[in-house]
Amino acid sequence: MNSYDVAIIGSGPGGYVAAIRCAQLGMKTAIIEKYATLGGTCLNVGCIPSKALLDSSHHYEDAVKHFEEHGIDIPGDIKVNLKQMIARKQSVVDQTTVGIEFLMKKNKIDVYQGIGAFKDATHITVTGEKTEEIEAKHIIIATGSKPSSLPFITLDKERVITSTEALKLKEIPKHLIVIGGGVIGLELGQVYRRLGSEVTVIEYMDRIIPTMDAGLSKELTKVFKKAKFNVNVSHKVKSVERNGDEVIVKADNKKGEEVEFKGDYCLVSVGRRPFTDGLNAEAAGVKLTDRGQIEVNEHLQTNVKNIYAIGDVIKGPMLAHKASEEGTLVAEVIAGQKPHIDYNLIPGVVYTWPEVAAVGKTEEELKEAGVAYKTGQFPMRALGRSRASMDLDGFVKVLADKTTDEILGVHMIGARAADMIAEVVVAMEYRASAEDIARMSHAHPTFAEATKEAALAATEDRALHI
CATH class of the missing domain: 3.50.50.60 (FAD/NAD(P)-binding domain)
Structure with missing residues (x-):
């Protein structure tokens, strides 16, 4: 029987990042994945493939609706080749999952293919082409989630x-x-x-x-x-x-x-539901909530002290980057470090076009909590960069404490909002004020200027370009 310092069940963005961080910290590490490819929902049937199709369909829409205005003439009809579009999506997925395999080898992490089920708190049975048992001092549950349905719906997976x-x-x-x-x-x-x-x-x-x-x-x-x-x-x-x-x-x-x-x-x-099917958590004594989530404390430790859980299988928003942060945190906790996660500063993104991104508190949450706040908003269409690219929809809204000017939340919809939100996460991590962002130089012309302008509007109601 192989023995490890850490064994991780599930190889999604939480599990594989946890495995890498454990290995970096000198722990002998194993990861268990029931599917043929690593990467979990995000890489195989979630974040990555959906973004590939969003990008492909965006190119098509631009060609049909906007190329002519840009002075690009395409002779003949523009047609969708859905088969090729799906094939390109799959090639992106394949490249990404192969990249995870490479990272496992590079970090000397043992990969087991099969369903991982607890035998007890330190032993896992892996059932795949063959059945084998491994032992681990610490175990991280990273089994993710599955799509939810409604009780009266039959999902035939065809129509x-x-x-x-x-x-x-x-x-x-x-x-x-x-x-x-x-x-x-x-x-x-x-x-x-x-x-x-x-x-x-x-x-x-x-x-x-x-x-x-x-x-x-x-x-x-x-x-x-x-x-x-x-x-x-x-x-x-x-x-x-x-x-x-x-x-x-x-x-x-x-x-x-x-x-x-x-x-x-x-x-x-x-929505999605936590996935613990086949885990046999009860054999290890791990408690689940009535919603099917695994109960954890602030260190993401279950009621069994050597077993941890991360990602979609525990409370909180079901986001790949949340799972990755939690995977890193648990690895460092096991190593005796004192990491932290500020859950208020985990951004949420919708990858439609325009993109939607947000971090911190919403106006509704601030009102409900009785927090005195001020707001500054700036429309994307007032930017030179937006006019140049014809991406005119959307705005950036900054919410700041009425007395201290500390940024409490930022909500944006517009081109590249998914990337723009990172600036605000950094600012809020350092407890910046709206005036701090307002006084930072932003390159011109960029979409990010909308954040500066919204911060100016929140500071003294003095946005420059509206």
Whole structure:
């Protein structure tokens, strides 16, 4: 039997980063993955493939709608080759997963392929092509999450699908019905809308991206409606039936009236659930919550002192970068260091176009907490860089403490917002004031100037370019 200092169950962005950090800190490390490729949901059927399709579909939309205005004439009809688009997406996934394999070899991490199940608190049975047992002083659970559904929906994975199937369709839907107006549903909805599908979004809450600042939701709704999305909020789905190649979705609107939607595909995107199937956590004595999450303390330690859990399987937003930070933290805790994570400063991003990004508190949260705050907002269309690239939608909003001027939250929607948010995370990590950002030189012309202008507006209501 092989013995290790640390064994990690799951090789997603939490698990593989934890493995690398453990190895860097001198621990003999093993990682267990049930699928044939490393990288978990994010690399195989999540973040990476969805961004590949978003980029490909964005290029197509630009060619169809904007090239002529840029002075680029393309003879003949521009056509979508979905088969090639999916193949390119897969090549990106393959390159990335091979990169993780290389990192495991480079850091001398042993990889076990199979399902990892606890035998007890220090022994794991790995069931794959063969069954073997390993021993570890410390174990990190990084088994991630799976798409959720609704109890009355039958996911046939042909016409009634999850995000996994939506990433490898063999045809462009005529009418894609998306149940759920969150990140995953909106990103994949935008992919197929660009490619020519009619797209209907059905959301139970009173707005799309309901966990983000209401201003972002309002602006993204405006953008989507301009792109001829059918956006239906405050709708409670009550049945999804397939009849041949047709899917019929029935829902009650906010007046309680029944509404019927018909399409040829239905993407069920109502969130994700922690995945602990086959883990046999009870054999190790590990406690789960009534929501299926693994209970952890501030050090991400379970009730069993040598077992830790990270990522989607524990509380908090299900974000790849959150899982990676937690993987690093646990490795350093095991090594006797004193790391920390400020969960308030983990940014959230929606990779639609325009992109949506946020960090810190929303206006709704500040109001609910009774915090006195001031706000500064700047429209992207006022930037020279936005006009040059024709990316005019969106804004940056800075929320700062009314007395101290400390930045409490920043919410942005616009081109490259996913990259722009990093500046604000750094600023807030050092507890910067809005005036600090307002007085920093930002290169001209850039999209990031909107952050400076919004900070100026929050500081003394003195944005320069509006």
